[in-house]
Amino acid sequence: MTVYNFSAGPAVLPTPVLEQAQSEFTDYQGSGMSVMELSHRSSFFDAIIKDAKKRLRELMNIPDNYHILFLQGGASLQFSMVPLNLAQNKKALYVNTGSWSKKAIGAAKMLDNVAVEVIASSEEDNFTYIPDITPDMIDQDAAYLHITTNNTIVGTAFQTIPDAGKVPIVADMSSNILANDYNVEDFGIIYAGAQKNIGPAGLTVVIIRDDLLGLCEVNEPMLDYKIHTEANSLYNTPPTFAIYIAQLVFKWLQDLGGLPEILKQDQEKAQLLYDAIEKSSIFTSPVRQDSRSITNIPFVTGDEELDKKFNAEALAAGFENLKGHRSVGGMRASLYNAFPKEGVTALVAFMEKFEKENGGA
Amino acid sequence: MTVYNFSAGPAVLPTPVLEQAQSEFTDYQGSGMSVMELSHRSSFFDAIIKDAKKRLRELMNIPDNYHILFLQGGASLQFSMVPLNLAQNKKALYVNTGSWSKKAIGAAKMLDNVAVEVIASSEEDNFTYIPDITPDMIDQDAAYLHITTNNTIVGTAFQTIPDAGKVPIVADMSSNILANDYNVEDFGIIYAGAQKNIGPAGLTVVIIRDDLLGLCEVNEPMLDYKIHTEANSLYNTPPTFAIYIAQLVFKWLQDLGGLPEILKQDQEKAQLLYDAIEKSSIFTSPVRQDSRSITNIPFVTGDEELDKKFNAEALAAGFENLKGHRSVGGMRASLYNAFPKEGVTALVAFMEKFEKENGGA
Numbered sequence: 001m002t003v004y005n006f007s008a009g010p011a012v013l014p015t016p017v018l019e020q021a022q023s024e025f026t027d028y029q030g031s032g033m034s035v036m037e038l039s040h041r042s043s044f045f046d047a048i049i050k051d052a053k054k055r056l057r058e059l060m061n062i063p064d065n066y067h068i069l070f071l072q073g074g075a076s077l078q079f080s081m082v083p084l085n086l087a088q089n090k091k092a093l094y095v096n097t098g099s100w101s102k103k104a105i106g107a108a109k110m111l112d113n114v115a116v117e118v119i120a121s122s123e124e125d126n127f128t129y130i131p132d133i134t135p136d137m138i139d140q141d142a143a144y145l146h147i148t149t150n151n152t153i154v155g156t157a158f159q160t161i162p163d164a165g166k167v168p169i170v171a172d173m174s175s176n177i178l179a180n181d182y183n184v185e186d187f188g189i190i191y192a193g194a195q196k197n198i199g200p201a202g203l204t205v206v207i208i209r210d211d212l213l214g215l216c217e218v219n220e221p222m223l224d225y226k227i228h229t230e231a232n233s234l235y236n237t238p239p240t241f242a243i244y245i246a247q248l249v250f251k252w253l254q255d256l257g258g259l260p261e262i263l264k265q266d267q268e269k270a271q272l273l274y275d276a277i278e279k280s281s282i283f284t285s286p287v288r289q290d291s292r293s294i295t296n297i298p299f300v301t302g303d304e305e306l307d308k309k310f311n312a313e314a315l316a317a318g319f320e321n322l323k324g325h326r327s328v329g330g331m332r333a334s335l336y337n338a339f340p341k342e343g344v345t346a347l348v349a350f351m352e353k354f355e356k357e358n359g360g361a
Numbered sequence: 362m363t364v365y366n367f368s369a370g371p372a373v374l375p376t377p378v379l380e381q382a383q384s385e386f387t388d389y390q391g392s393g394m395s396v397m398e399l400s401h402r403s404s405f406f407d408a409i410i411k412d413a414k415k416r417l418r419e420l421m422n423i424p425d426n427y428h429i430l431f432l433q434g435g436a437s438l439q440f441s442m443v444p445l446n447l448a449q450n451k452k453a454l455y456v457n458t459g460s461w462s463k464k465a466i467g468a469a470k471m472l473d474n475v476a477v478e479v480i481a482s483s484e485e486d487n488f489t490y491i492p493d494i495t496p497d498m499i500d501q502d503a504a505y506l507h508i509t510t511n512n513t514i515v516g517t518a519f520q521t522i523p524d525a526g527k528v529p530i531v532a533d534m535s536s537n538i539l540a541n542d543y544n545v546e547d548f549g550i551i552y553a554g555a556q557k558n559i560g561p562a563g564l565t566v567v568i569i570r571d572d573l574l575g576l577c578e579v580n581e582p583m584l585d586y587k588i589h590t591e592a593n594s595l596y597n598t599p600p601t602f603a604i605y606i607a608q609l610v611f612k613w614l615q616d617l618g619g620l621p622e623i624l625k626q627d628q629e630k631a632q633l634l635y636d637a638i639e640k641s642s643i644f645t646s647p648v649r650q651d652s653r654s655i656t657n658i659p660f661v662t663g664d665e666e667l668d669k670k671f672n673a674e675a676l677a678a679g680f681e682n683l684k685g686h687r688s689v690g691g692m693r694a695s696l697y698n699a700f701p702k703e704g705v706t707a708l709v710a711f712m713e714k715f716e717k718e719n720g721g722a
Binding site: 223 | 366368370371372373386387393395401434435436468471554563564681
């Protein structure tokens with residue numbers, strides 16, 4: 001049985017990447033060692049981390065005044081690092097678009113010397129849309145404006161990045177990094193857990209503009225962006241194997257034609273599923289049309305029992321991890337870059353069959 | 362050419378572990394998915410993390426009132442987490458036995474409300490021995506006594522754990538965890554970066570006694586042991602693949618006969634090398650006899666040019682990463698659990714040959 005993995009993260013990885021990593025797993029490029037066994041100070045690993053950075057810079061068109069960091073701790077650690085590094089004794093603005101935004105807001109609020117202001121929220125409507133952010137909402141004295149560009153659980157995404165004037169935008173891009181047409185120059189900081197669109201869990205990518213380093217005194221060296229920047233992400237031992245897999249994923253994306261090409265594929269995959277939902281008489285999208293994500297697509301029948309039946313039959317048919325997050329219910333298909341189009345086609349066919357068998361029009 | 366990897370970390374891993382991980386790299390136990398692609402909330406991964414914990418508990422005889430955490434950030438993040446969780450508005454005692462102790466001391470000193478006291482140091486003698494710690498040196502009001510049980514760079518190790526009375530001992534055990542006969546009950550907290558004796562870089566194992574949780578308010582959720590304990594290390598996405606490799610390493614150790622057996626092997630390997638150094642007329646150990654580590658063994662000729670020649674010839678002969686740390690010079694052999702005895706025998710033979718060719722007696 002072909003298995004299609006719709007997991008929201010850790011998520012499906014490109015088959016060619018897995019196959020290459022497998023083939024050289026015990027002997028990396030004739031070194032006689034696994035990548036996991038390489039010293040992080042070795043010339044082998046030096047070449048890996050430099051190449052990973054270079055490729056990510058090329059893929060995302062990251063200007064020279066931005067640093068690329070490979071850190072640990074996931075987006076959750078960034079929720080504290082961002083305000084500690086940028087907003088001590090200042091105000092920080094947040095847009096609340098879902099569970100992860102709320103966690104970011106909560107972590108900032110725990111810091112005594114950071115004034116947190118939530119300038120917009122869609123919580124009153126179960127986060128089913130992205131609120132409008134207009135320039136007049138942005139206090140120009142704020143340290144930053146934090147947004148979650150894509151909301152993994154509810155399936156919304158910023159279609160355009162707000163104009164925040166001179167206030168840097170800090171973005172949690174965990175679930176749509178490398179699957180958007182945003183412009184890096186519109187951000188002060190971009191951060192992303194790797195386990196959705198980059199590689200294995202345990203790696204966090206941070207892209208930070210040079211002028212945002214060293215603004216506040218940070219009392220924990222491992223939480224200080226400046227220290228990691230000056231050490232080229234080698235302040236301590238980095239997650240070497242995860243960085244190697246990320247390097248292979250970046251290369252795979254470049255070989256495919258880069259972001260414009262993968263974005264086209266992502267949009268086609270999403271369109272297939274959204275079209276199926278639109279024409280269905282039993283499935284609907286809970287998300288407002290103008291706010292829909294192309295990477296995380298929830299859908300529901302409106303009938304808990306029917307959702308449950310669908311999820312059980314889908315799982316039995318090889319559709320893994322389709323069950324929606326408990327806070328939304330129903331189903332959710334995460335269609336990251338590595339998710340194959342055939343998987344969407346197969347899901348759509350399965351949905352049509354299910355609909356016929358279960359009283360659909 | 363057979364390659365022997367003497368790296369101090371990331372370090373050599375057991376061949377059977379690498380082979381098993383390679384064989385199921387793209388299809389874990391018939392799931393159709395790589396371990397890296399498994400959701401951390403899946404039943405597959407749940408079984409992995411539970412089994413890893415269970416095996417580590419068995420291997421180290423960890424009592425029930427200790428929690429096992431799988432975290433990120435390395436020992437370096439622990440340097441801040443330990444004082445934040447245990448010593449705010451209190452005194453913290455440290456023994457300074459090398460570069461990593463100094464980093465731990467430095468990180469604690471950065472916290473305004475922690476009073477750091479270094480109660481003993483071997484710095485005046487280049488850290489070539491472990492200072493004696495006697496009960497009268499321990500202020501019984503201190504939050505903890507921090508020691509580095511094994512010093513990777515200088516090659517010293519605590520042969521016995523000091524008696525600190527009721528003050529909990531916090532140990533950075535990164536380079537000799539699972540390669541000692543310490544008693545877990547003698548510690549309040551044990552922490553270790555995985556990349557030496559456990560698995561790949563990017564995983565930190567923390568073993569913490571129940572009564573040490575929740576003592577201080579920690580303003581960064583990801584730095585709070587209590588949060589990670591209550592979430593069973595799943596507060597956010599953990600480094601899933603690294604935990605899986607650790608599980609395989611723990612199983613490998615148990616299959617070998619557990620810690621008593623591996624410790625016997627480690628001692629034999631170390632003895633082989635120390636004997637060769639003792640009987641050599643050109644190599645010496647810079648470490649005082651009663652303080653020597655069995656996992657990290659530095660040796661020098663006393664002649665920088667000769668060290669350089671040895672390192673170049675050794676590297677050409679397949680002895681990888683033998684070069685000593687720049688702060689000590691000379692050579693260093695890291696003989697972690699996965700390092701094969703044949704590698705030590707081969708090194709000793711190579712040393713004898715080199716000695717004959719280079720004016721040895």
